[in-house]
Amino acid sequence: MKNLLLSFMMATTLTAVAQEIRIKKDKISIDETEVAILDKEKVVYKILSLDNRPIFSIERKSNSLLDGSTVYWSLLTDLSNNKTNEIIDYGKDQGLSFQRTIVASVCNDKYKFISASGIDEKGVLEFINGTPTDIKKVFADADQKTKEQLKTEYDAMTALNVKVAGGTIYQKQEVYKNGAPVLEYVAIGDVTKSNVTFMPNFPPSLVYTVNSTFTEIDNNNREQRRTRVVAAWYATKTGYRNPNTDKNIKDEIITPDNKYFNLRGTLTDHEKFNLDFYGNEDKDLLSKQIVAKLLYNGYKFEAMK
Structure with missing residues (x-):
């Protein structure tokens, strides 16, 4: 938890991975390589493999802190068992593109669950099913x-x-x-x-x-x-x-x-x-x-x- 809090307080010092995110017809491309499918259901975005296997979902949220800053975070769900865990959003600003912002939240220096190599299924599912993040704390x-x-x-x-x-x-x-x-x-x-x-x-x-x-x-x-x-x-x-x-x-x-x-x-x-x-x-x-x-x-x- 101390490491998580330290990372949270130092969020502005993190350097985003120099990866270009593109989304066209629900296909996610990282550095011009198609790696996953993005499927939206209301405010929840599902991440599917290229062969349409559901892996995990992302629900983006925000919280206004007492110091005046707004922190964005996401609830990740393992779509095989519905277990969840939470992450602070360290993704690089994607302007007005909400979809790219969703992907950037799991495609950055802190959380590399999606990259040009594809979906890190083992990494993301181990995180979701691992030690719970007490986001309220x-x-x-x-x-x-x-x-x-x-x-x-x-x-x-x-x-x-x-x-x-x-x-x-x-x-x-x-x-x-x-x-x-x-x-x-x-x-x-x-x-x-x-x-x-x-x-x-x-x-x-x-x-x-x-x-x-x-x-x-x-x-x-x-x-x-x-x-x-x-x-x-x-x-x-x-x-x-x-x-x-x-x-x-x-x-x-x-x-x-x-x-x-x-x-x-x-x-x-x-x-x-x-x-x-x-x-x-x-x-x-x-x-x-x-x-x-x-x-x-x-x-x-x-x-x-």
């Missing part, structure tokens, strides 16, 4: 790791005496009132929400923009109010891809220096309950998470002390 372990990381980031924010309330970012600072120093929360920035259309004829996307607000003395010795964008969180960003993962941008913070951080925007009530260290009010929850992650990763606000 894999996801639970990943989410627990994310929860611990979010708590670490939140603790880093509170250690700096920073809080977020009503869209405003505050830091407790020493200020003088009536000639005496007092500790008081001072606004150092804000988080603004907007709906932005990135491509014509596509729906707008929710964007949270984090700004640093501060004052600066100009050349005429006059105090000027300034605003600087620290980062922005995107629910989606149509037409753009993360250059590190080569995947569409979804639930990600992007900084002006082109750093990318996953952060899921929509949480279930159960997930919010498990993140109770943020406080009871959830209207600023995402804003708090964004600011905490930025501060933890070294991003600053000019008015901070």
